[in-house]
Each structure stands twice: as structure tokens, then as C-alpha cells.
Amino acid sequence: xxAVKKLAVFRGAELVGMLLDETPIRxxxxxxxxxxxxxxxxPNMPISQAEHSGQAVESYFENLLPEATIRDLLTRxxxxxxxxxxxxxxxxxxxxxxxxxxxxxxPQPPQYQAITWQDIADAFTQPQGIIRDxxxxxxLRISLAGAQRKLSICIDSNGNPLIPLGSSPSTxxxxxxxxxIEGVWASSINxxxxxxxxxxxxxxxxxxxxxxxxxxxxxxxxxxxxxTNGQIQKLHQxxxxxxxxxxxxxxxxxxxxxxxxxxxxxxxxNGVVAADTKRFIQWVFFNLYVGNHxxxxxxxxxxxxxxxxxxxxxxxxxLSTSLYSGLSRKFAFKIGGENKPSNIHRDQxxxxxxxxxxxxxxxLTVAEEISNDLLAKLHATSEEVNVMASVGxxxxxxxxxxxxxxxxxxxxxxxxxxx
Ligand SMILES: Nc1ncnc2c1ncn2[C@@H]1O[C@H](COP(=O)(O)OP(=O)(O)O)[C@@H](O)[C@H]1O
Ligand SMILES: [Mg+2]
Numbered sequence: 581x582x583a584v585k586k587l588a589v590f591r592g593a594e595l596v597g598m599l600l601d602e603t604p605i606r607x608x609x610x611x612x613x614x615x616x617x618x619x620x621x622x623p624n625m626p627i628s629q630a631e632h633s634g635q636a637v638e639s640y641f642e643n644l645l646p647e648a649t650i651r652d653l654l655t656r657x658x659x660x661x662x663x664x665x666x667x668x669x670x671x672x673x674x675x676x677x678x679x680x681x682x683x684x685x686x687p688q689p690p691q692y693q694a695i696t697w698q699d700i701a702d703a704f705t706q707p708q709g710i711i712r713d714x715x716x717x718x719x720l721r722i723s724l725a726g727a728q729r730k731l732s733i734c735i736d737s738n739g740n741p742l743i744p745l746g747s748s749p750s751t752x753x754x755x756x757x758x759x760x761i762e763g764v765w766a767s768s769i770n771x772x773x774x775x776x777x778x779x780x781x782x783x784x785x786x787x788x789x790x791x792x793x794x795x796x797x798x799x800x801x802x803x804x805x806x807x808t809n810g811q812i813q814k815l816h817q818x819x820x821x822x823x824x825x826x827x828x829x830x831x832x833x834x835x836x837x838x839x840x841x842x843x844x845x846x847x848x849x850n851g852v853v854a855a856d857t858k859r860f861i862q863w864v865f866f867n868l869y870v871g872n873h874x875x876x877x878x879x880x881x882x883x884x885x886x887x888x889x890x891x892x893x894x895x896x897x898x899l900s901t902s903l904y905s906g907l908s909r910k911f912a913f914k915i916g917g918e919n920k921p922s923n924i925h926r927d928q929x930x931x932x933x934x935x936x937x938x939x940x941x942x943x944l945t946v947a948e949e950i951s952n953d954l955l956a957k958l959h960a961t962s963e964e965v966n967v968m969a970s971v972g973x974x975x976x977x978x979x980x981x982x983x984x985x986x987x988x989x990x991x992x993x994x995x996x997x998x999x
Contacts (some may be wrong), residue, residue, distance in 0.1 A: 584668045585684035589621070591816075592626050592689055596621060596678065599641065601664040606633040619884075620886025621678070622818055623850060624825050639825045640818075641667060643878065644674040647828050648727040649760075672747025673732065675803065675881075677814035679747050681721075690748035690812065692734055695741050697793035699714050700731060704796065714743050721747040725819070725878060726830065726897070730755045734812075735798075749812045751804045756796040758975075763906035766977035768797040773900040773965045773981050775799075778895055780957040781950060783862055785895040790968040802894045803883055817883035817893055820846055824877065831878040838877040840864065840913045844936045847892065850882055856892040858946065861938070863895060865947045868911060868921060869954055869989040871902025876912040903984045904973050921988075925995045951989050958982050967988040 587606075597609040608631040620627045624636035642663045645651060655661050658669050672678030679687045693714050703711040711731070711789070722732045722744065732750035734742040744750050768845040771816040772790040775797075779785050787800035803815040820838055821831050823846045830837040838846065847860060860880075867875040874897070881893040901907045902921070910919045916928025916935075929947065933940040962978050969975050 585806040587668055587671065587680050588683050589687065590675055590679040590681065590687050591619075591670045591862070592814075598683070599664065599667070599680070601635070602633075605637050605641070605664055606631060607637045616817055620818070622822055624823070638663060638769070639827050640822050642821045642827045643725055643819060644671065644676065644723055645828075646723065646725060651844075652729065652756065667723070669720055670723040672723075672751050673744060674676055675725060675817055675819075676721050677803070677816040679814075681747065683753075691745040692742035692748060693745060694736075695733075695743050696739060697791055700733070700741060700754060700791075700794040703731060704729065706792075711743060714745070717886060723748065723755065728755055728758055738786040749804055749814055751801055751812060753799045753801060754791075754794060754796045755783065755792070755799065757788075761904075761906060766973055767899060768795065769965065769969055769974045769977045770903065770981060772797045772968065773899075773961060773978060774872065774898040774900055775895075776964055777870065777954065777957060777961045777985070778866055778898055778962050781866070781953045783866065783895060783897065784859065790965065790974075792968060792970055794971065799896065815883050815885065817881050819879075819881040820877035823850060823882070826877070828878060832877040833876070834910070834919070840915070840932065841935055843877060844879060851890045852882055852892055853889060859892050861943055861946050862950055863892075864913070864915075865950050866895075866954070868924070869951060870898065870985050871900045871921075871988050872898050872900075873901045873908050873911050873921075887959075887967075890924070900981055902984060902988065903980060922991075924992075926997070926999060929996055944996065948993075951993050951997075954989055955986060958986055 585601050589596045589599055593873065595610045596613050607625060609627055614627045622640040625632040645653065645663065647667050654666060660666055660669065667680050668682055668925065695711060699710050702709045724730060724732060726913055731754040732744065732753055734744055734751045736742055738761040755768055755771060758764045763968065766945050769790055775785050775788040786802050788797050788882035791798050802957055803817045805813045807813050820843050821828060824838045824842060826837055833839050879897045882890055883893045885891050910999055912919055913919065915924050918924050918928050929943060930940040933943040965978050969978060
């Protein structure tokens with residue numbers, strides 16, 4: 581097989597530029613793209629410059645790839661380790677509006693193959709199976725970031741799942757239970773519950789449901805829209821590591837990744853609307869109350885919504901990690917210098933507000949509102965989720981979540997709102 585040396589990066593059918601397998605990695609914009617469009621691939625690769633190389637290019641493209649053990653598996657299977665090499669295999673459908681193909685190939689009309697929810701359940705329990713066969717025959721080219729196993733699918737108008745072939749766009753993400761971390765159980769019900777709780781509070785969050793046959797949560801992609809002809813349009817999105825020029829290996833503040841202040845700066849520098857600044861504060865407190873300690877900078881993204889400008893995307897990847905004693909006891913970000921939740925008091929919130937340039941009273945009001953709302957909506961959320969969950973482990977998880985989130989939120993209320 582001829583080694584690929586260039587990857588063509590498309591937006592729709594239009595060539596944006598070429599990614600070159602060089603050291604350091606290089607990206608060259610297509611002249612016609614620079615003449616006709618204002619839109620760069622990432623703010624760190626402005627179109628005022630014809631080409632970019634090194635960290636700006638690497639951090640954008642690296643963050644499109646799966647992380648940790650999922651990346652290791654891909655590396656072993658395809659015997660490629662570089663960002664370029666991995667993208668040449670799975671860059672067709674990514675968390676963005678870009679289609680990345682080996683030089684000489686062009687985006688093809690989307691094609692899908694029908695499967696069943698049982699096939700999806702099997703795909704998560706058996707390494708080989710019908711989905712793997714379909715994907716390999718169809719030349720799978722799909723990449724999503726994150727450390728958890730997941731499958732990108734489409735759902736037809738009758739609710740049946742379809743596997744995208746080649747670089748065809750997906751519309752939903754399927755996340756099964758996390759396996760292989762001691763003490764972690766029923767994570768997909770946990771994620772469904774936590775995301776639904778956010779929706780109950782009126783927070784803008786990706787649509788999620790739990791599928792009892794697939795035993796997984798099924799999340800609607802907010803970066804895929806159906807146009808008036810029923811065609812899937814891709815929207816461009818970037819996570820805050822991509823915008824900050826940081827690779828996925830330093831997504832946590834404790835590793836040198838973006839801090840809350842840096843996130844706030846990145847949002848305003850990139851022109852995110854004022855209403856989304858409030859949503860950013862809500863995201864921080866919601867995560868603290870539910871105990872989502874994994875709320876790092878890759879779990880916060882912006883996207884370019886037609887007619888609405890640059891927006892914070894709907895929230896995603898919300899689950900109560902602190903319910904599991906084996907996962908980190910520390911919050912992903914420091915608040916007023918503290919990342920141990922029990923050390924976060926009113927003074928820390930006041931310090932954080934001042935640092936981020938908000939009036940402490942405003943932040944405390946937003947934080948208190950969410951805490952009250954959250955406690956009021958726990959039972960309604962459990963009723964919704966219990967309809968999807970089967971009796972046994974899944975409903976036990978729902979009960980545990982109510983107890984855990986409620987006691988965690990009440991202790992925050994004591995520390996933050998009683999002076
Ligand atoms: N609903 C969604 N729509 C579009 N993109 C999403 C959605 N949810 C997640 N993503 C993208 O997929 C990536 C991985 O998803 P995530 O749920 O964070 O997985 P993990 O639990 O493995 O971190 C995210 O970093 C984000 O870029
Ligand atoms: Mg994530």
C-alpha cells in the first residue's frame with residue numbers, strides 16, 4: 581500500500597487545505613478557500629497566513645482523535661502512531677465540519693447500512709461481529725475524541741440505527757457502560773440521568789436517552805443538522821483544548837491544561853455571546869453539585885451556529901464521577917485556589933468570581949438558583965429515567981444518584997449560601 585503523505589481537508593465538497601506529513605506537521609490553506617472565506621480551521625491557524633506548522637496544527641488535529649486505550653488499540657491495529665497516520669485512517673467524520681481524506685479522494689454521497697440495537701449491544705461485548713465487518717468493508721473513517729468506547733451512528737425516521745459507511749456523517753453517539761475501571765458501574769444510566777437532570781433545569785444540553793437493548797446512552801449530535809432537503813449538514817466545533825493550543829494529554833488544569841480563568845478568556849476572545857457566559861457559570865456549578873469531577877476543558881466546546889454566531893455548545897459528557905469511590909476526589913478545576921470540593925466555601929467562590937471578572941453576588945445568585953432547582957427536579961428526573969431503566973442495577977443507580985447528588989448539593993448549599 582502506498583504511504584499517504586498528504587491529507588485533503590474538506591468542508592462539504594470544498595477543499596479547505598492540505599495536511600502534510602512532515603516534521604513538524606504542516607497545514608497549507610487552499611488559495612481559493614482563503615480568497616472566498618473568512619473561516620479558519622481553528623483560531624490558532626488564521627487564514628491571513630497561507631500555511632501553519634507545529635503546535636497550532638498539531639493541537640487542533642490531535643484533539644480530534646480518540647484518547648488513551650482507544651488510541652492505543654487503533655495504533656496497534658493499524659500500526660500507525662502519528663497524528664497524521666491516525667487521521668489518514670479515521671479522519672472522515674470528526675467532531676467538526678471537516679472531512680479529512682487521503683490526497684486524491686473526494687467526499688462521496690453518504691451511505692449507510694441498517695443494523696439492529698442488538699448488533700450494537702453485541703459490538704460492545706464482542707471485539708468481532710457484524711458492526712466490525714460492516715465498518716471494515718465500508719472503510720470506516722470515523723473519529724471522536726474522548727477516552728470512553730463509543731459508536732457513531734445515524735438513526736432513521738423510524739428510530740432504527742444505521743452504520744455510516746466510509747466518511748458518511750453520523751447523527752448520534754452511543755456510549756455503553758465504562759468497563760475496566762474498578763468500582764465503576766452503570767455509567768450509561770448515570771450519564772443519562774445527569775444529562776436529563778441538566779435538561780430539567782432548562783440548561784442547554786445534548787439530547788440523551790437510554791437504550792435498554794443496546795444498554796447504552798444514545799446522544800444526539802448537536803453538530804449535525806438536517807437541512808430543508810433532508811441532508812445532514814455538519815457544523816464546525818472546537819473544544820477549549822483545541823482553542824488553547826493544548827494537546828488532549830494536558831486537558832486537566834493539574835497537568836498544565838486550561839484553568840477556569842483561561843476558559844473564560846478563550847470564550848470571550850472568540851466572541852461567545854454574553855448569554856453563554858452565564859451558561860459557563862452554570863456549567864461549573866452544575867458539575868460541582870452532581871460531582872462531575874471530569875469536567876475538564878475538552879468537555880467544553882464552542883460551535884458556529886448559523887444565524888446565531890459563536891456559541892457555547894450544548895453541554896455533554898456530564899456524569900456523576902464522585903459517586904464512584906475509585907475515581908478522582910478532585911474537581912477538574914480549582915475554584916478560589918481549591919480543587920477539593922469540601923474545601924470550596926463561599927470565600928473561594930467570591931475569589932473565583934473576582935478572578936473571572938464577575939460580581940460575586942451575581943455568581944452566588946446563579947449558583948444558588950441552580951442548587952435549589954436541582955434539588956427540586958431530582959425526583960422528576962428519576963421518574964423519566966426509570967421508564968428507560970430496567971429493574972435491578974439500573975434503577976439502583978438512579979436511587980444512588982438521587983441520594984448522592986442531593987446530599988452533595990445540600991452540603992454545598994451550607995458552605996456557599998449561609999454566611
Ligand atoms: N452531543 C454531541 N454532539 C456533538 N459532539 C459531541 C457530542 N457529545 C460529545 N461530542 C464530541 O465528542 C467528544 C467525545 O465525547 P464525550 O462524551 O466527551 O466522550 P468521553 O466520555 O469519551 O470523553 C467530545 O469531546 C466532543 O468533541
Ligand atoms: Mg469527554
